[in-house]
Amino acid sequence: xxxxxxxxxxxxxxxxxxxxxxxxxxxxxxxxxxxxxxxxxxxxxxxxxxxxxxxxxxxxxxxxxxxxxxxxxxxxxxxxxxxxxxxxxxxxxxxxxxxxxxxxxxxxxxxxxxxxxxxxxxxxxxxxxxxxxxxxxxxxxxxxxxxxxxxxxxxxxxxxxxxxxxxxxxxxxxxxxxxxxxxxxxxxxxxxxxxxxxxxxxxxxxxxxxxxxxxxxxxxxxxxxxxxxxxxxxxxxxxxxxxxxxxxxxxxxxxxxxxxxxxxxxxxxxxxxxxxxxxxxxxxxxxxxxxxxxxxxxxxxxxxxxxxxxxxxxxxxxxxxxxxxxxxxxxxxxxxxxxxxxxxxxxxxxxxxxxxxxxxxxxxxxxxxxxxxxxxxxxxxxxxxx
Numbered sequence: 001x002x003x004x005x006x007x008x009x010x011x012x013x014x015x016x017x018x019x020x021x022x023x024x025x026x027x028x029x030x031x032x033x034x035x036x037x038x039x040x041x042x043x044x045x046x047x048x049x050x051x052x053x054x055x056x057x058x059x060x061x062x063x064x065x066x067x068x069x070x071x072x073x074x075x076x077x078x079x080x081x082x083x084x085x086x087x088x089x090x091x092x093x094x095x096x097x098x099x100x101x102x103x104x105x106x107x108x109x110x111x112x113x114x115x116x117x118x119x120x121x122x123x124x125x126x127x128x129x130x131x132x133x134x135x136x137x138x139x140x141x142x143x144x145x146x147x148x149x150x151x152x153x154x155x156x157x158x159x160x161x162x163x164x165x166x167x168x169x170x171x172x173x174x175x176x177x178x179x180x181x182x183x184x185x186x187x188x189x190x191x192x193x194x195x196x197x198x199x200x201x202x203x204x205x206x207x208x209x210x211x212x213x214x215x216x217x218x219x220x221x222x223x224x225x226x227x228x229x230x231x232x233x234x235x236x237x238x239x240x241x242x243x244x245x246x247x248x249x250x251x252x253x254x255x256x257x258x259x260x261x262x263x264x265x266x267x268x269x270x271x272x273x274x275x276x277x278x279x280x281x282x283x284x285x286x287x288x289x290x291x292x293x294x295x296x297x298x299x300x301x302x303x304x305x306x307x308x309x310x311x312x313x314x315x316x317x318x319x320x321x322x323x324x325x326x327x328x329x330x331x332x333x334x335x336x337x338x339x340x341x342x343x344x345x346x347x348x349x350x351x352x353x354x355x356x357x358x359x360x361x362x363x364x365x366x367x368x369x370x371x372x373x374x375x376x377x378x379x380x381x382x383x384x385x386x
Contacts, residue, residue, distance in 0.1 A: 010093075010311050011039035013068030015059050015083055016075035017048040018168075020097055024074055027304055036311045040067045059083050063090045070120070070314060072307075073097060076170045077177050081106040085113040093120040095310045098187040100327035102178030103360055104335050105353040111325045120313045122306070125322035125330075127188045128195065129300035132259050136250070137196050139257065139266075146253030146272050151197060151225075151233035157244035158185040158237065165215050172215035174363040180217030181239050182207070182334035190330035191322075193225075193235065199329055200225035200233070204346040205337035212240025216369045223337045255289065264294040 012028065014021055021043070028038035040054040042062045049055030056062040063071070063086060070093035073083050081101045087094045088110075100123050101107035114121045127133060139145050158181060170176025177183050182190070205223035212219050219240050225233040238244070247260040255268040269276070269287040276287040301308065305321070312318035335356050336347040342359055 008035060008315065010036045010314050011067060011069045012036055013040040013042065013062050013071045013092075014038060015042045015062070015071055015073045017041050017043040017045075018074065021074035023303070024072060024307070027307060032304055033307045033311060035315060036307070039069075040065065059086060063087055063092060069093060070095065070310070076168075077102040077183060078106075078175075081110045084110045088113040088115075088119065088121065091116060091119060093310075093314050094324070095120075095122045095124065095307070096324055096327075097124045098191070098327065099183055099331045099334070100324055101331060102183065103353070103357055104328065104332050104351065105357040107328045107331050108353060111328060114324070120310060120320070121324040122310050122313065122320050123322045123324040123327040124303065124306050125188065125191045125195075125327070126302040126306045127192055128321050129302055129305040131296045131298060131300055132262075132264055133192050133196065134300075135264060135294060135296055136248075136257060136259065140196055140250075140252075144254065145250065145257065147229070147274070148197060148231050148250060148252045150231065150251040151193075151249070152236075153189065153193065153233070153248045154236045155186065155189050155244075155246050156236065156238040156241040157246045158239045159242040159244050160185075160213070160219075160239040162213055165213050172213070172217050172219075173369045174216060174360065174367050175369075177217065178360060179334060179338060180209075180215060180219050181237050182218060182221060182337055185239065186221075186237050186334065187327075187330050189235075189237070190333045191327070193233070194329040194333065195326070197231065197233070198227065199333075199349060200227045201349055202226040202346050203333065203336040203340055203349060205340040207337060207341040212238070216363075216367060218338065218341075221337060223340075225333075262297075264296045266292040266294060268292055 014024060025038060027033060040056060040062050041049050041052045042056040042059050043049050044057060046057060054067055062068060071087045073080055073096045075083060077099060080096050084094055084096055101110055140148060165172045172180055203223060203225055205221060207218040208220040209218050210216060220238045223235040225235060250257040253272040253274050255266060258265045268290045270289065271287045273287060309318060309321045313320050332349065332351060336349060336351050339356050339359060340347045
């Protein structure tokens with residue numbers, strides 16, 4: 001099999017027909033994605049695949065069947081690496097759900113397996129299709145905001161109940177997910193953060209484990225990011241606050257941007273603050289400002305947009321919205337927050353991937369919660385640690 005698709009339709013195979021897999025099948029089975037057919041599905045649970053014309057109990061069998069040109073991986077986190085490598089080695093195009101792996105060392109192995117430039121390898125970071133974040137990305141990268149000094153992002157509207165955490169044995173365990181809010185919900189926010197502002201060079205975090213729920217992983221996080229440019233950030237996340245809030249504030253030389261409650265406001269300095277500070281004779285003065293409400297509406301095509309972009313990249317060579325290799329950065333931020341908490345110290349980036357992997361293994365070995373994954377046998381699971 002080659003990474004080229006001869007027909008004008010992509011035959012897509014879905015691995016994992018659970019919560020997110022079921023969501024993707026609804027898009028694919030309703031002809032929502034142009035030029036793409038759901039050609040096969042795969043799940044270890046035979047009940048989940050019995051209603052599909054072509055169902056497999058093994059990812060290898062589906063990959064070797066000749067029925068698919070590309071695969072979408074929507075299984076629990078630790079299996080992403082193993083299944084992704086299988087697919088890449090068979091020269092299939094690959095779209096992987098977030099996070100691309102459970103920890104940095106695994107992610108590096110997955111990325112290294114992508115050797116064929118004709119293979120499309122993407123990640124499901126659907127928040128990159130949101131017009132609010134696209135506009136902020138444009139403002140930062142065009143220089144219209146000037147130097148960014150400080151960012152504060154509070155994302156506590158990820159509320160989850162005890163019933164949510166009880167819904168699967170693998171959920172909210174070190175062995176099943178590799179973490180909590182940082183590995184499950186916040187990969188989106190961490191990806192947007194690094195996509196817009198770049199990677200920090202130092203992370204210090206204070207994670208609380210099972211603060212609001214009967215779980216062993218983090219459900220409450222306060223993190224500090226420091227960048228080589230001097231920019232700093234505070235990142236706050238939780239699954240235990242209701243109603244919660246989602247407020248992103250950016251302080252830059254040209255003013256302040258706030259995204260909250262579907263409003264994008266820009267209080268713009270008429271004179272950049274650095275210039276005003278250097279040139280004014282006023283001791284207590286501030287730059288005059290314009291209050292601007294940017295006309296942004298809706299939240300974009302989200303998952304549908306990512307799937308359409310993946311198909312267009314295969315058929316037309318369209319640039320990817322979210323290349324899979326960029327998934328390493330949000331994962332490293334999540335891992336660094338956990339490591340900083342475990343070791344009670346700041347973590348310099350790039351972080352030591354092997355050291356983090358070893359510390360995670362220790363958490364798994366000492367866990368009193370579920371220690372196996374419902375996606376792969378124990379021997380396959382252990383391979384995900386290399």
